[in-house]
Amino acid sequence: xxxxxxxxxxxxxxxxxxxxxxxxxxxxxxxxxxxxxxxxxxxxxxxxxxxxxxxxxxxxxxxxxxxxxxxxxxxxxxxxxxxxxxxxxxxxxxxxxxxxxxxxxxxxxxxxxxxxxxxxxxxxxxxxxxxxxxxxxxxxxxxxxxxxxxxxxxxxxxxxxxxxxxxxxxxxxxxxxxxxxxxxxxxxxxxxx
Amino acid sequence: xxxxxxxxxxxxxxxxxxxxxxxxxxxxxxxxxxxxxxxxxxxxxxxxxxxxxxxxxxxxxxxxxxxxxxxxxxxxxxxxxxxxxxxxxxxxxxxxxxxxxxxxxxxxxxxxxxxxxxxxxxxxxxxxxxxxxxxxxxxxxxxxxxxxxxxxxxxxxxxxxxxxxxxxxxxxxxxxxxxxxxxxxxxxxxxxx
DNA sequence: GACATATTAGAATAATCATTCTAGTATTGA
DNA sequence: TCAATACTAGAATGATTATTCTAATATGTC
Numbered sequence: 001x002x003x004x005x006x007x008x009x010x011x012x013x014x015x016x017x018x019x020x021x022x023x024x025x026x027x028x029x030x031x032x033x034x035x036x037x038x039x040x041x042x043x044x045x046x047x048x049x050x051x052x053x054x055x056x057x058x059x060x061x062x063x064x065x066x067x068x069x070x071x072x073x074x075x076x077x078x079x080x081x082x083x084x085x086x087x088x089x090x091x092x093x094x095x096x097x098x099x100x101x102x103x104x105x106x107x108x109x110x111x112x113x114x115x116x117x118x119x120x121x122x123x124x125x126x127x128x129x130x131x132x133x134x135x136x137x138x139x140x141x142x143x144x145x146x147x148x149x150x151x152x153x154x155x156x157x158x159x160x161x162x163x164x165x166x167x168x169x170x171x172x173x174x175x176x177x178x179x180x181x182x183x184x185x186x187x188x189x190x191x192x193x
Numbered sequence: 194x195x196x197x198x199x200x201x202x203x204x205x206x207x208x209x210x211x212x213x214x215x216x217x218x219x220x221x222x223x224x225x226x227x228x229x230x231x232x233x234x235x236x237x238x239x240x241x242x243x244x245x246x247x248x249x250x251x252x253x254x255x256x257x258x259x260x261x262x263x264x265x266x267x268x269x270x271x272x273x274x275x276x277x278x279x280x281x282x283x284x285x286x287x288x289x290x291x292x293x294x295x296x297x298x299x300x301x302x303x304x305x306x307x308x309x310x311x312x313x314x315x316x317x318x319x320x321x322x323x324x325x326x327x328x329x330x331x332x333x334x335x336x337x338x339x340x341x342x343x344x345x346x347x348x349x350x351x352x353x354x355x356x357x358x359x360x361x362x363x364x365x366x367x368x369x370x371x372x373x374x375x376x377x378x379x380x381x382x383x384x385x386x
Numbered sequence: 387g388a389c390a391t392a393t394t395a396g397a398a399t400a401a402t403c404a405t406t407c408t409a410g411t412a413t414t415g416a
Numbered sequence: 417t418c419a420a421t422a423c424t425a426g427a428a429t430g431a432t433t434a435t436t437c438t439a440a441t442a443t444g445t446c
Contacts, residue, residue, distance in 0.1 A: 002392025003442040029433060040395045041435090051434065104361055149369045153355065158377070161354025162346065168297055176339075180346045180381065187380020188373060195422030196412040222403060233425040234405090244404065389446080399436070406429070413422085 007039045009047050013058050020058075021095040025102065028055065049114065055102060056117050062099040063124065071131040079135060079155055079189070083181050086159035087173045090166075097167045100160075150188055158184045200232045202240050206251050213251075214288040218295065221248065242307065248295065249310050255292040256317065264324040272328060272348055272382070276374050279352035280366045283359075290360045293353075343381055351377045 015036035019028050030051050034041040048054040066089055074082040090097040105128075108121035132155065136147050159181050166173040208229035212221050223244050227234040241247040259282055267275040283290040298321075301314035325348065329340050352374050359366040 001390075001444055003394075003444090005393065007394085030435080031433075034396095042395055042437090043393070045435070046393065104358075106362065146369070150373065153373045157354045157358065158351060161350050161357070164354075165297070165350070169299065176342050180343070183381050184351070184377050187383075188376050190376075190380070194414055194420075196414090196424080198423065200424085223405080224403075227426095235407090235425055236423070238405070239423065387446100390444090392441100392443085394441070395439085397437090397439105399434105401434080402432090404429105404431085407427090409425085411422100411424070414420085416417100416419085 007037060007043050007047070009057070011037050012039070012044055012047055012054065013061060016054060016058050017062075017095055017099065020098060025055075030054075053114060053117065056108065056113070059099055059103045060117075060120055060124065062093075062096045065093075065096070066100065067124065067128060071127070074131050074135050074155070079139065079151070080182065080185050082135075083155050083159050083185050084178055087163050087177045087181065090163050091172055094170075094172065097163075098170070101164070101167055154185050154188045200230060200236050200240070202250070204230050205232070205237055205240055205247065206254060209247060209251050210255075210288055210292065213291060213295075218248075223247075246307060246310060249301065249306070252292055252296045253310075253313055253317065255286075255289045258286075258289070259293065260317065260321055264320070267324050267328050267348070272332065272344070273375065273378050275328075276348050276352050276378050277371055280356055280370045280374065283356050284365055287363075287365065290356075291363070294357070294360055347378050347381045 012033055015033045016028050019032050019036055023032075028051075030041055030044055033054070034044050037044075044054070048057070069089055070082055070085045073085045090100075105121065105125050108118055113121075132148065132151055133143065135155075136151050137143055140147050162177045162180055163173050166177070205226055208226045209221050212225050212229055216225075221244075223234055223237055226247070227237050230237075237247070241250070262282055263275055263278045266278045283293075298314065298318050301311055306314075325341070325344055326336065328348075329344050330336055333340050355370045355373050356366050359370070
């Protein structure tokens with residue numbers, strides 16, 4: 001049934017990642033991706049309905065990898081381990097780091113997106129929420145809006161903030177970042193929940 | 194000398210701000226700004242060399258206003274007052290809040306920008322640095338890289354982080370944000386500097 | 387081998403915008 | 417009133433890119 005494929009999604013996503021790291025988001029044109037991969041542009045469109053979808057899938061791939069490590073840290077180590085996962089992962093994945101800035105989780109609920117993209121976003125978010133929920137229960141014995149808000153700030157928002165300015169200018173987050181995340185962690189969790 | 198102006202910079206910047214709030218950054222096309230203001234596109238270009246410069250000036254105007262309040266808080270109140278200025282200001286200026294996400298301070302050092310834009314960026318950054326410096330000296334009696342890093346995190350990065358997700362989805366930051374900023378503040382400043 | 391079809395090829399098309407350009411127009415100053 | 421000029425007007429241009437389209441080309445299946 002049909003000809004054997006010479007190029008697959010992975011290659012195009014890989015090409016897009018490379019271009020993104022070198023030339024920034026605007027550099028990732030469909031022609032650039034095709035050229036980088038050595039494929040004709042038709043083949044890119046054969047795999048991805050649109051540029052938006054290609055970028056979305058790149059984002060999913062990266063976030064999935066990031067989130068996997070985060071959830072493992074959250075389950076095995078304690079919360080601090082998970083909070084520090086952000087700067088560590090970013091240091092180990094400099095190219096991928098910039099991809100994190102490309103979208104927010106709920107970009108895919110607004111607007112027109114293919115169903116599988118929407119579904120992917122939903123399941124990714126659910127997985128994260130579930131992980132954090134069960135962490136909160138483990139740590140505090142019960143669940144509350146307040147505990148969730150704080151935990152999201154300490155484990156997600158604060159680490160991302162600490163790291164963001166370095167991602168934006170292609171620098172490796174320095175050690176002080178870990179220190180600040182650590183202190184924020186102890187601070188916010190010292191309060192009664 | 195010459196005809197009286199019917200449209201000035203302020204009107205175009207105001208139009209751009211309105212469009213940004215309603216349709217997001219991509220919606221701010223030069224034609225949209227002209228239409229919103231009721232002016233012909235030629236008049237927009239008579240005031241701004243390019244779209245980039247228009248957007249830059251919008252950003253400057255907003256950041257300047259934000260920063261003014263921040264510096265006053267920093268000088269008059271203590272650091273906590275300044276840290277909390279971010280969520281407060283954003284609540285009072287919902288439209289302007291989104292503008293903050295448009296640029297980073299050092300966007301204007303890289304790349305081609307007119308000299309006055311560069312100068313504006315430099316002076317704005319200098320003013321902020323100066324304010325923080327003198328705050329650090331006032332609070333700790335001396336100056337150190339470490340104290341500066343921490344202060345920037347506590348007064349700038351953490352508040353921005355806490356607020357960012359709400360800005361991105363056009364929501365008003367809830368009270369918990371202030372609470373988190375406050376705790377982060379006490380935490381990080383409890384450590385010896 | 388011939389057919390069906392998944393895939394390659396990439397030139398042609400189309401849409402979107404920023405920007406330019408040429409022609410008027412109102413105001414100031416002489 | 418006249419000349420200089422800052423400004424209005426907006427149609428035309430140009431550049432950039434996403435996307436489409438038609439024609440080949442392999443490869444599995446009958």
